[in-house]
Amino acid sequence: MKDLTDRQKNILEIVIREHIDSAAPISSKFIEEEYELGFSPATIRGELFELVEKGYLYQPHTSSGRVPTDKGYRFFVDLLSEGEAKYLESQLGKEIKKMRREVEDKVQFMREFTRYLAQTSSTLTVSYFPKDQLILKEGWGDVLRDPDFTDIEKVHDFMGLVNDFEENIDSFLLEENSGTTRVYIGSESPFSKKDNFSVLISPCKIMKGKGLLAIMGPKRMPYEKNIKLVESIIKILKE
Numbered sequence: 001m002k003d004l005t006d007r008q009k010n011i012l013e014i015v016i017r018e019h020i021d022s023a024a025p026i027s028s029k030f031i032e033e034e035y036e037l038g039f040s041p042a043t044i045r046g047e048l049f050e051l052v053e054k055g056y057l058y059q060p061h062t063s064s065g066r067v068p069t070d071k072g073y074r075f076f077v078d079l080l081s082e083g084e085a086k087y088l089e090s091q092l093g094k095e096i097k098k099m100r101r102e103v104e105d106k107v108q109f110m111r112e113f114t115r116y117l118a119q120t121s122s123t124l125t126v127s128y129f130p131k132d133q134l135i136l137k138e139g140w141g142d143v144l145r146d147p148d149f150t151d152i153e154k155v156h157d158f159m160g161l162v163n164d165f166e167e168n169i170d171s172f173l174l175e176e177n178s179g180t181t182r183v184y185i186g187s188e189s190p191f192s193k194k195d196n197f198s199v200l201i202s203p204c205k206i207m208k209g210k211g212l213l214a215i216m217g218p219k220r221m222p223y224e225k226n227i228k229l230v231e232s233i234i235k236i237l238k239e
Contacts (some may be wrong), residue, residue, distance in 0.1 A: 025065025
């Protein structure tokens with residue numbers, strides 16, 4: 001990120017946040033009309049051009065707007081990773097405690113909190129517990145309603161990504177000592193060549209057993225919310 005000026009970082013963050021919210025390319029006109037940045041439309045256009053040249057954004061052929069590249073999303077995720085996951089813990093703690101009171105069966109409890117994470121993040125959530133030889137997947141309906149999956153080819157690619165992940169899932173347990181949520185954006189994936197998606201993976205402990213949580217969805221996912229969500233749930237389960 002040393003190749004970016006503060007102004008370019010500001011504009012890049014605007015483009016990524018707005019694209020995540022709208023699924024549409026973001027134009028210089030939109031930025032000019034919606035944000036009071038204190039500099040001219042020509043300056044905004046120039047900075048967007050520079051961000052494309054540096055590989056953080058690209059411009060679809062059919063649009064005057066820009067969308068983030070993998071490099072752009074990585075900038076955004078690294079920026080978010082500087083803070084701690086705090087604000088969700090109170091709400092999540094109440095939900096997890098409620099599940100523990102109401103669900104006595106271990107497998108059913110695992111299924112319930114996996115479903116809860118899927119619904120809250122609007123992604124496909126995978127929980128893996130090697131001791132029980134159990135893989136749970138919840139949230140297909142939530143994630144496939146995303147605008148990114150109107151193309152049936154992307155649906156097939158996403159299913160391929162999930163299969164690739166399952167085949168390599170044990171390798172991520174070996175990295176458990178990293179202790180942090182790992183975020184793989186598009187082509188960064190170590191287990192698949194499907195580069196239209198992102199995967200968040202974190203080790204977890206539940207009922208005295210080690211496991212793995214992953215949420216999977218399009219690259220245009222709400223990283224800030226999902227990273228905080230996963231890290232908060234991991235902390236609560238550990239307690």
